[in-house]
Amino acid sequence: GLRLVGIRKSYRIGPVTTEVLRGIDLEVAAGDMMSIMGPSGSGKTTLMNIIGLLDRPDSGNHVLEGRDVSGFDDDALSRLRNAHVGFVFQAFHLLSRLTAAENVCVPLVYRGTRRKEALRRARAMLEQVGMGDRLEHRPDQLSGGQKQRVAIARALVGEPALLLADEPTGALDADTAEETMRLLLELNTGQGVTVLIITHDPTVARRCARRMRIENGRLREQAAFGI
Amino acid sequence: GLRLVGIRKSYRIGPVTTEVLRGIDLEVAAGDMMSIMGPSGSGKTTLMNIIGLLDRPDSGNHVLEGRDVSGFDDDALSRLRNAHVGFVFQAFHLLSRLTAAENVCVPLVYRGTRRKEALRRARAMLEQVGMGDRLEHRPDQLSGGQKQRVAIARALVGEPALLLADEPTGALDADTAEETMRLLLELNTGQGVTVLIITHDPTVARRCARRMRIENGRLREQAAFGI
Numbered sequence A, B: 001g002l003r004l005v006g007i008r009k010s011y012r013i014g015p016v017t018t019e020v021l022r023g024i025d026l027e028v029a030a031g032d033m034m035s036i037m038g039p040s041g042s043g044k045t046t047l048m049n050i051i052g053l054l055d056r057p058d059s060g061n062h063v064l065e066g067r068d069v070s071g072f073d074d075d076a077l078s079r080l081r082n083a084h085v086g087f088v089f090q091a092f093h094l095l096s097r098l099t100a101a102e103n104v105c106v107p108l109v110y111r112g113t114r115r116k117e118a119l120r121r122a123r124a125m126l127e128q129v130g131m132g133d134r135l136e137h138r139p140d141q142l143s144g145g146q147k148q149r150v151a152i153a154r155a156l157v158g159e160p161a162l163l164l165a166d167e168p169t170g171a172l173d174a175d176t177a178e179e180t181m182r183l184l185l186e187l188n189t190g191q192g193v194t195v196l197i198i199t200h201d202p203t204v205a206r207r208c209a210r211r212m213r214i215e216n217g218r219l220r221e222q223a224a225f226g227i
């Protein structure tokens, strides 16, 4: 699980400071499935980058998998991230010179998995997201939704304890989005993976047991939808 | 308006050929507002790149604003495009070293508009999409939805006769998406702009008077929704 207390983050451009996160408190138990919604520019990606140890808050406490990470140096943060966290970036961030299969291997290569074994697992993961017939395509030879599915496969191939997904269905048609959500739900209920999903799609949020909303830099939990 | 007859397009990677468009026929009258839906990877972006003169089909006829463009060279295609077409790319394609306002100026600079006048029009367009307070931000200082709105402003600033929008609301929350659609509808009904929108969102498609669906490389017009 993870716990955030009083997390603040501002950006400064020249003389102007924009306060984006204004004291975020959040407790996520292991095995939770949680959605985060909020207006464009309200700080969702900023919050997820901090939770995923990709960025540091200006102040506040952050505990991940039982460790207080506020004092960790960059190496310790990336070791903890590589061991526990899978990340689906909003802009996918695929490596343009690698094929789909090679992109999905990247998290395994970081851990020292042998290439043959990494490719086998990458291929299996890409088949699970319906991309078995595009293994050798590079990102510029894939459609928007296909790139997104490669990004999802890369986030899952390392069997992370925590999955952070930033609008994972944004570029997908309704059927493909539904298949993706079924896969994430299966990982959550079947393997106990903790899942945090940023989304603008209410049908995605409705599938999550816990639903948060970010507004004016603060986080509020929403009551469960009337079924 | 525009007319496509028998448009075909295949991609080849090594020994494998993927036939994406298999004989597309499409007639769009000036002032039409049309949506295009279809599964991820079905050829929507490929089709829009051809309609917008950014790519050439393998075969077929293409008439835009009364001209048969099949024989045009690259310079003639880009002159026609810069004069008539506004494009919202699926991946935004903002220039990373320019600010939001400078990015929106680009189509006007191409036409030789003086810098002061271009910046004035860019600022007005960015205010219309709710980005008046981010004029000096560069793309990496904007959120996903904010980048999308800059891309929309850039497509509209040149007052094109034809607007091609590839998932223009994909990164937007419901309220911002609604505001964007209202702006596009106002341009269509108020100024007679022809609008083609690729979308995965049925609430966006429902706002369009004509709705197409692409499947197995062919295009089929959908009957109007029951109101």
Ligand SMILES: Nc1ncnc2c1ncn2[C@@H]1O[C@H](COP(=O)(O)OP(=O)(O)OP(=O)(O)O)[C@@H](O)[C@H]1O
Pocket: A134, A137, A140, A141, A142, A143, A144, A145, A146, A171, A173, B011, B012, B013, B018, B020, B038, B039, B040, B041, B042, B043, B044, B045, B046, B047, B090
């Ligand atoms: N340069 C390329 N080389 C080979 N195949 C390509 C190339 N570009 C696209 N493709 C393939 O062409 C097909 C159509 O891609 P396109 O981008 O038009 O799909 P799309 O309908 O826009 O999908 P999405 O909704 O995911 O954006 C895909 O299957 C894709 O893999």
Ligand SMILES: Nc1ncnc2c1ncn2[C@@H]1O[C@H](COP(=O)(O)OP(=O)(O)OP(=O)(O)O)[C@@H](O)[C@H]1O
Pocket: A011, A012, A013, A018, A020, A038, A039, A040, A041, A042, A043, A044, A045, A046, A047, A090, B134, B137, B140, B141, B142, B143, B144, B145, B146, B171, B172, B173
């Ligand atoms: N490097 C930066 N410098 C200055 N401001 C920034 C920077 N990065 C982000 N911002 C600002 O921080 C705010 C939050 O951005 P963030 O990307 O977290 O929004 P978001 O909720 O993910 O929005 P979206 O739904 O559009 O993706 C935005 O208003 C944005 O302009």
Ligand SMILES: [Mg+2]
Pocket: A044, A045, A046, A090, A166, B143, B144, B145
């Ligand atoms: Mg975001």
Ligand SMILES: [Mg+2]
Pocket: A143, A144, A145, B044, B045, B046, B090, B166
């Ligand atoms: Mg596309």
